[in-house]
Amino acid sequence: MSSEWLTTMKPTFQTEWLALPPKIAHQILEKIHYLTQDPLPDGDLKKQLTHNNRDVYRLESGDYRIMYTLQHPYISLLHLEKRQEKTYKKEYKSEYLGGYSPEETFSERVDKYTHEGATIPPSQALPSPITKKLLVNLLIPAQYHADLLSIEDEDSLLDASHVPDDYKLKVHTALFEKPLSQVFEEADYLLPEINSLMRYKEGDLLAFLLKLSPEQEKFVTWGLTSAGPTLLKGGPGTGKSAIALHRVYALIREFRERGHDDFRILFTTYTNALVHSSEQLLEQLLGKDIKFVEVSTTDLIARDILKEAGIQTEIIDQQELDDLLLQAMQDASYTGSVVQQKAQRQFIKDVNFDYLLQEINRVIVANQLESLEQYLAAPRPGRQMSLSALQRRAVWSVHEKLEQLLARERKITWHQLRTQAEKLVAQRQITRQYEAVIVDEAQDLDPSALRLMTQLCKTPRGLFITADANQSIYGSHFTWSSIHKDLQFRGRTGILHANYRSTREIGEAAQSYLQQGILDSDPVEREYIYNGPLPIVRNVNNDQEEAQLLASFLTAARRTYRLGIGSCAILCPNEKVGRSLAAALERYQIEAAFMSGQYLDLKRPCVKILTLNSAKGLEFPIVALAGFHKVNKYMRKPSQSTPEEQNEALALERRLLFVGMTRAMRALLLAVPTTSKSPLFEGFDTRYWNVEQQT
Numbered sequence: 268m269s270s271e272w273l274t275t276m277k278p279t280f281q282t283e284w285l286a287l288p289p290k291i292a293h294q295i296l297e298k299i300h301y302l303t304q305d306p307l308p309d310g311d312l313k314k315q316l317t318h319n320n321r322d323v324y325r326l327e328s329g330d331y332r333i334m335y336t337l338q339h340p341y342i343s344l345l346h347l348e349k350r351q352e353k354t355y356k357k358e359y360k361s362e363y364l365g366g367y368s369p370e371e372t373f374s375e376r377v378d379k380y381t382h383e384g385a386t387i388p389p390s391q392a393l394p395s396p397i398t399k400k401l402l403v404n405l406l407i408p409a410q411y412h413a414d415l416l417s418i419e420d421e422d423s424l425l426d427a428s429h430v431p432d433d434y435k436l437k438v439h440t441a442l443f444e445k446p447l448s449q450v451f452e453e454a455d456y457l458l459p460e461i462n463s464l465m466r467y468k469e470g471d472l473l474a475f476l477l478k479l480s481p482e483q484e485k486f487v488t489w490g491l492t493s494a495g496p497t498l499l500k501g502g503p504g505t506g507k508s509a510i511a512l513h514r515v516y517a518l519i520r521e522f523r524e525r526g527h528d529d530f531r532i533l534f535t536t537y538t539n540a541l542v543h544s545s546e547q548l549l550e551q552l553l554g555k556d557i558k559f560v561e562v563s564t565t566d567l568i569a570r571d572i573l574k575e576a577g578i579q580t581e582i583i584d585q586q587e588l589d590d591l592l593l594q595a596m597q598d599a600s601y602t603g604s605v606v607q608q609k610a611q612r613q614f615i616k617d618v619n620f621d622y623l624l625q626e627i628n629r630v631i632v633a634n635q636l637e638s639l640e641q642y643l644a645a646p647r648p649g650r651q652m653s654l655s656a657l658q659r660r661a662v663w664s665v666h667e668k669l670e671q672l673l674a675r676e677r678k679i680t681w682h683q684l685r686t687q688a689e690k691l692v693a694q695r696q697i698t699r700q701y702e703a704v705i706v707d708e709a710q711d712l713d714p715s716a717l718r719l720m721t722q723l724c725k726t727p728r729g730l731f732i733t734a735d736a737n738q739s740i741y742g743s744h745f746t747w748s749s750i751h752k753d754l755q756f757r758g759r760t761g762i763l764h765a766n767y768r769s770t771r772e773i774g775e776a777a778q779s780y781l782q783q784g785i786l787d788s789d790p791v792e793r794e795y796i797y798n799g800p801l802p803i804v805r806n807v808n809n810d811q812e813e814a815q816l817l818a819s820f821l822t823a824a825r826r827t828y829r830l831g832i833g834s835c836a837i838l839c840p841n842e843k844v845g846r847s848l849a850a851a852l853e854r855y856q857i858e859a860a861f862m863s864g865q866y867l868d869l870k871r872p873c874v875k876i877l878t879l880n881s882a883k884g885l886e887f888p889i890v891a892l893a894g895f896h897k898v899n900k901y902m903r904k905p906s907q908s909t910p911e912e913q914n915e916a917l918a919l920e921r922r923l924l925f926v927g928m929t930r931a932m933r934a935l936l937l938a939v940p941t942t943s944k945s946p947l948f949e950g951f952d953t954r955y956w957n958v959e960q961q962t
């Protein structure tokens with residue numbers, strides 16, 4: 268009889284199984300095979316244990332017990348434990364299952380640790396020594412063995428600075444017993460066949476596919492064979508990227524079933540860091556089939572297209588571009604009467620520099636506006652400040668001058684690059700095409716990048732786009748069909764509701780902060796899987812105070828969640844600030860490194876310091892937002908000339924901080940400069956934020 272049950276497993280089970288000697292590991296697999304035929308309790312080998320309103324089952328296998336839950340058609344393997352005297356006696360009562368209360372421990376610890384002269388509680392000894400055999404079973408590379416073998420207590424294990432976190436956590440899971448309540452919180456991974464575990468142990472299979480929720484699963488294949496493109500919307504952490512990855516898997520299966528063996532899928536995401544991690548994951552999941560997939564950012568694709576067309580380009584860097592824009596503002600030739608010219612010059616003098624650059628890049632260049640007339644008539648979605656005809660003429664003059672200056676330097680901007688690539692593809696000067704194009708995090712792509720992606724896809728139905736307007740750093744409102752006629756999602760727009768990344772407390776605190784910058788006002792009911800402590804806001808006066816606060820917070824959070832140093836991230840305004848934060852933390856013996864989006868090493872066991880911009884799409888268990896007191900724009904009142912300009916700029920900044928906050932999975936801290944006059948640091952509602960009590 269073929270089994271109607273499907274098996275999934277928690278990472279805890281996977282690691283505990285891996286830690287077993289090969290012979291026992293085999294026996295357990297046989298038992299699991301037997302379990303998949305009929306997992307229901309028989310009162311003998313399979314027993315039901317009821318506790319904490321949850322049914323847990325256990326299956327005996329020699330000296331081991333396999334704990335699992337059932338929710339038809341899934342069997343979820345939770346945890347493996349060795350039968351000992353105490354295992355028999357142990358009652359699965361609520362203290363055991365629910366005894367883990369991060370809320371209590373966490374706030375207590377943070378308060379305790381953030382006081383001067385605070386001492387950190389002693390670490391616990393390892394319950395059994397780390398052995399070479401264990402490390403080999405856990406597939407931990409030999410280069411880390413010496414470091415790990417010398418460890419005797421928990422903190423030294425979690426702090427081992429030369430060993431990547433993944434390995435330390437495996438050892439931790441194998442040695443320390445975890446309350447089941449914590450195991451329940453872990454994601455389930457699909458175990459396609461029982462033998463896949465063996466293949467994993469032998470190094471044949473490198474990763475397992477996440478089990479999606481029914482809501483998410485629907486979107487993996489949704490619209491796969493329909494006539495048009497599909498759009499998936501959802502707030503932070505709702506699994507848009509996870510679904511996009513599954514969709515690649517589903518597409519390959521679909522193409523294969525249709526008898527194709529020569530097809531190309533393009534998977535694009537927003538940052539280089541995400542390209543790297545998505546590529547790694549896809550490689551692990553797809554094995555040889557990765558040859559059908561190209562993972563890239565839209566900008567790198569645009570650059571390749573120009574190269575393919577034999578066009579040599581040099582991209583201008585931001586500093587140089589700023590200098591050229593300043594020059595263009597001075598040298599632009601304004602038209603009209605003397606009075607009009609004077610008014611235009613004055614407008615350009617008054618308008619905020621970044622605002623002007625965005626107007627040129629995102630309205631004029633990205634929409635390929637080729638004449639003043641086109642610009643005068645163009646809609647400017649997402650731009651709050653309306654511009655008079657005279658003001659638009661002034662902007663146009665600066666734009667023309669800037670183009671001349673760029674041409675003189677033989678350099679182009681990223682925006683120009685995308686536009687040029689798009690034109691080449693539209694004019695069919697490039698033959699590159701894909702059967703399917705998946706665009707993850709589309710909210711920040713400018714119109715030309717979106718058009719480019721649409722045109723690279725052979726048919727509109729091959730296009731799958733994920734987006735969350737409220738995470739839009741640049742704030743452009745999407746009117747999809749005005750960007751390209753093929754971007755018609757009617758009947759094929761899905762919305763995800765459940766946040767799998769952050770705790771309810773973090774998610775809701777971030778939402779309460781965002782309220783003023785909200786773009787997408789569709790009322791969406793938000794759901795969460797996890798709970799935890801309120802995120803913390805603390806005032807800091809100077810570098811030293813900030814470093815001390817960060818050191819205390821990171822230590823408290825890591826100890827509470829039993830995590831390695833690599834699970835911490837600090838998100839800050841720019842590279843200079845990031846580097847000084849890294850140096851300041853070193854003084855507290857906390858290893859930290861600034862990493863640019865391009866060179867992000869997610870595996871490195873240290874606190875990762877990133878700019879807020881490059882953290883998009885990423886996630887870390889513990890996150891602090893800091894370094895604001897060193898940056899002028901975060902310290903002063905907005906300098907824009909009109910209230911609309913101010914509102915727009917503030918909404919953008921607020922969304923950027925919101926993106927940063929929503930990278931946090933379990934613990935979040937915001938270090939706010941005490942003397943800041945910026946409205947960005949106002950509005951922390953004490954129902955959602957643990958705000959410093961004024962003494």
Ligand SMILES: Nc1ncnc2c1ncn2[C@@H]1O[C@H](COP(=O)(O)OP(=O)(O)OP(=O)(O)O)[C@@H](O)[C@H]1O
Pocket residue numbers: 453454455477478479480483501502503504505506507508509510735738767768883884885886929
């Ligand atoms: N069904 C699920 N079960 C458990 N974990 C899940 C599930 N779906 C997603 N996750 C996890 O939740 C986290 C967030 O998922 P993902 O990055 O795909 O969200 P997102 O919508 O793309 O977020 P953002 O837009 O903020 O970048 C990831 O760690 C992912 O593995």
